[in-house]
Amino acid sequence: MATAGEFVQAVDDGLRLAKRVYFGKDRSVAPPKPPPPMDKSATAEAANSWLMPSAPMVYAVINDPAIVDNPDVPSYQPHVHGRCDPSALIPLQMNGIELEADCALNTAFVTVRGSWRVHCVMGSRSCDCRIAVPMGEQGSVLGVEVDVLRKSYRTQLIATEDVDGTAKAARENGGFLKPHIFTLTIPEVDGGSTLSIKISWSQKLLHCDGEFSLNIPFTFPEYVTPAGKKISKKEKIQLNLNAGTGTQVLCKTISHPLKETSRNVGKLAFLYESEVYSWSSTDFSFSYTVSSSQIFGGVLLQSPSVLDIDQRELFGIYIFPGNQQSRKVFRKDIVIIVDISGSMRGKPLDDTKNALSAALSKLDPEDSFSIIAFNGDTYQFSTSLELATTEAVERATQWINMNFIAGGATNILPPLDMAIDMLSRVHGSIPIIFLVTDGAVKDERHICDAMKNCLTDGRPICPRIYTFGIGEFCNHYFLRMLATIGRGQYGAAYDIDSIEFQMQKLFTRALSPIFANIAIDIWDDLDEVEIYPSHIPDLSSESPLIISGRYRGKFPGTLKAKGVLADLSKFMIDLKIEMARDIPLDRLFAKEQIELLTAQAWFSGNKQLEQKVAKMSIQTAVVSEYTRMVLLETVRGKIAKESVGLKEVTNKNHSLETVDCKGQKMIMLQSLGMGFGNLNATVENISPGLEEPKMPEAAEIFVNSASNCCSSMCNRCCCMCGIQLCSRMNNQCAIALTQLCTALACFACVECCADVCCSGSDGR
Template sequence: MEDFARAVEDGLKLSKRLVLPGGVPPPRPPAGMERTMSSASASGPDPRLLPTAPMAYAVVTDPAAIDTPDVPSYQPYVYGHLDPPALIPLQMKEVDLAVDCALDAAHVTLRARWWLHCITRSRDCDVRLVVPLGEQEQGSILGAEVTVGRRSYNTQVIEVEETLENHAKIESGGLLKPHLFFLTISQVEGGADICATFRWSQKLLYDSGCFSVDIPFHFPYFVNPLPKVFMKREKVQLTANTGFSKEVFLQGTSHPLKEKSRQGDKLFFLHEAIVENWSSKVFNFSYSVYSGDLSGGVFVQPSILCDYDDRDSFCIFLLPGSGNRKVFRKAVVFVVDTSGSMQGKPLENVKHAVSTALSELVQGDYFNIITFNDELHSFSSCLEQVNDKAIASATDWMNANLVAEGGTDIMHPLSEAMALLSSVHDTLPQIYLITDGSVDDEHNICQTTKTEVTNRGSKSPRISTFGLGSYCNHYFLRMLASVGKGHYNAALETASIENQIVKWFRRASSTIVENISIDAMTHLDEFEVSLCMIGGF
């Protein structure tokens, strides 16, 4: 991502050649921004140049093409070819955000219109559209449509084999990183409008009885066109389908939403206004559902004609309620990867995060720590009772023994952790696996774990998994967490490791209901269960 930020920085420098209608330069940065960018250039690109909202960029290889399209200005001729190309952020004319919240997910639709304000009308360039999907909320792109003049483009789901055979076409769209989706539109003429619609989904966060969602909607100053040239109309609409017939309370919102109507368990909110500048903060919305006791419901969805999956589906959901509840006493084993790739900051951040997690255990809980690479090392030969002395001793042990070296062997420490937890009674056994690696026997690990979970029944430990970095096999960790009835999460950037691990631990350790059984399956010939937990279950 440093290359991306550096290309944007080069683009902003090139855009200083522009003289916009009215004889004025492009919008200036806020006070102190230029100074910060200059100091950042000395040590590397400014991370604030990475997209924090859907953005469009002119991909410039020939600096001579840079000029205002409507009123060309005198530009000293420049020579040379930019390799890699610079990225000039395009000014945005319109934006419309629609968020539909239902159960544990938010489905987002964003429509925006940009114009290619930095390329003379006699020339063209590629335009790159980038959409941040919300890294911490596990966003997934659902589709995109783009219109440029009489040309239109849309995304399409293709088979994996077809993707491999047509690898060259991936350059026109895909993922820059797991949380950054991009599309490239070729040969867009200077002055043209680019109209795009993006659809993606994000997980709703649930904490202390409150549902919330954060949508990337923070537009930088340089996408604001001159107010005398374009009137900026911003529209945000949100629907909350709680699924409960209980009273719903709005806890907070980042933008001035007004409640328009309530229809049963559905709420409708709207914000529409002429604004001086586009939104400069993440869109946040949070609400709570009043319930003094555990409550829930069932959604049934018949199969749709011509659907790829022609099976009927149902969703059973539970809400813990707002009353004071006790979580289970816990017996936890942290299984930490100490292979060579964990060297440096990643392992240091993991140490701090595990220390924080240990400090949040209470008297009556039990714990242990297992580290693994080519070998296995344990803090203790048995589970230790939680007390100040044991926690301090474990922290000292980690500081002395968590050294990154060797390879990755996951099955051995998992088996050891299960053996440690096999003797616990009247506690909820849990395994927390933290790794940045990939292994060759993922299928066998999942199958072996599934067999162990089945054989142990209700006494089987829950296995939660956490992946570090983009080279980790995140799909395997998701599957292992699903088999182990635990929680999965990840940190793709080193700086977010500690914070994300602590959140993951709190979420996975706040269990108040376990081993739920459903006695309505006797009349079904076949069914498949997919476990999705956003709270303490």
């Protein structure tokens, strides 16, 4: 996939090209309104970040700028020689949008339906259309369906083992532009056509200070508003909330003018529908609290559907912290372990230091702490735990600034052993290890085994392990497995821009335990039980605790959760049991279960577990490491010539497609999984978010040099026939031709661009 910077540049190019489209005197396309100037130190990518999609968007992929025109009323346009390389992206005008969010417990299932028109391409020509879907917190794309003229498209997951080993996905077909932005390309859409699109994803509700909140990207730029004042523009938002608690729900904030349509105990429904002059200019947000000041919980039961691959009964257990802010939290003894290898250089380490300083300032005076920095060696702030006095925190902050210098290799086990030893002598508190890394190491399974042995020494409260992964090069399944073993929690920042925010969230949960050593005794009453996670973490005042699983047998009529409170007194709550009629438990818990099972499959090397994950992924439409997403194209009314089997074809991007006996064409997308770490990138100290540098070849140098001459038109336009010819020549001929063209550019090309393309600041 293109990088975020390349995407922004392509949209900027597209907006310039869109000025060729003329809609008459009534109304022209609204020009983009850039934000106020940023600080001079801001990068070009940051300055243009406002061009990134902030709501579901569709773009026309323009390779040939000559096809850009009004498909209804062609206008006189000066002919453009050349092509856009890379392609420009023109945002399509949107004719209607509907948003529906179904919230249950801590998850929201979001569905967006909309229609977009290819308003910028001649009626006799066609172009690809790229869909971009920004998702909210921990978003997971579930599917896309598209209808256009005589064709329809839909995404589907297939098992990786069913993919032909020769199949390759083109970079442009689909994937993640950023960790929270999914893109998908629909091929060859005719100018003037309307695309009807349905997009589905899931995301997590945030929980802070006893309040749940949902935030969905729903901010549309002005230039997607259709030209012409008489065109109907309908906007609809529907919100369904099932808190699953059986207690009263109190609404706090709503961003859009929703009206309540129904209210029951623990359930609410809202609707907003209107003709609008312009589309939503703010994200959709909604927050609520559950009216209970005490710790409470419940159990949801459900029978599997006929199509469920696992015919065992389903259950979900939730325990909420309540909204009493004065509740006492456990005294904590915490050892923070931070990776300072060479790959952490720059923003990753700077943001980690900021988050760590904020966490230390939140420690209570009776808490104790220490810090260990590691690369190939280990560096200790202190050899023993120190009370979190103001003076100690200040010294720790100074030590961090002096010793957190990125460099060297990555070796995780020695600092973990050191932390376990430091916490072996504490009592009457919650011992916590907080590990931050951006790299993968060879001995990860050995580390998990070693920690499992250390944490089963019979102590009343064993050390909790919280893990935080930065970027895509570390093995996030190793970190998740380590957190599961240590009854802690796992967090991540795949995007380096979110490191500080996500790390502070995990620190906040780790530093606010209120109910520990939780046990739910249901194993004796059932024939079989499978529970996720296998080791129940502590309940934090900042986050609800959700446990799920499958069982056989008769579920008990009553159930209790037992544990200890911050004063080390025993505590027990009754869990209310009810049937979940309106909540699809298999979908609700699918993402968490798939990720936990994947970590277990990685740790054990169990192929049967991998197959189980693949089947769960296909059934629930949740992406996994053992499935691939494909785009199925169906031509309505077409009868396939092939009677049986699959026929392989190659598309214009040289990626493999297949045509089945029903006439469906299957287009392979890039792998959407996060992978199991990158040892080579870790060894070479490649920073998160960066790829290995690639030296340009002679032909590529010529492309870049030649494209500069027409930068105001499309930043990438020039004579592609000559460029392709040059790429087929040997090095000596290519160099000679490059030098010749550079000399000619001084006399001809520059003058041509000045007269035809570059006469105005807007590129016309």
